[in-house]
Amino acid sequence: MTTESTDELLVQGLEELYYTEQKLLDALDTLADQTDHEEVSQGFAEHREETEQHVERLEKVFExxxxxxxxxxxxxxxxxxQEHEAxxxxNDGEVLDRYNISTGQKTEHYEIAMYGNVTSLAGKLGHDEAADILEETLREEEAALDELSEAGEQFDRQQVAGD
Incomplete structure (x- = not known):
């Protein structure tokens, strides 16, 4: 893939995020349905709603x-x-619940890196409104990671206490 300019790099990053967010809509439904732990399942469902907003924001950024x-x-x-599906x-039960949390954390880390990159590029290229929109989503992804990390810690404490 040859990229001629930083502007093209920004557009490519946005296109990859647009793809990612749309793929994650279905994946979040799956995670919510597969997770027996009620709070974690609800968290995935809520993040799905947030992800719909992320898709809409990306469309606004393109505009x-x-x-x-x-x-x-x-x-x-x-x-x-694919790794999660396999x-x-x-697997099922508590092992799958914990794995789902871990998968969510991996995904959030990746999205944070992607949003961090395009936010910076948009700002450097003078797309201030786009950078502000992307920054808002970046902060929400960071908050989602924090929530998942806390859920993972609580889940682990419950499992240790139950053993």
């Missing part, structure tokens, strides 16, 4: 920079989803 929203395949998110096909 702000004068580009049509397009998706660019992102192999990392595809691999995360694990979920062979």
């Amino acid at each position: 702000e920079i004068g580009e049509e929203p397009q998706r660019r395949e992102e192999r990392v998110v595809d691999a995360l989803i 694990f979920a096909g062979e």
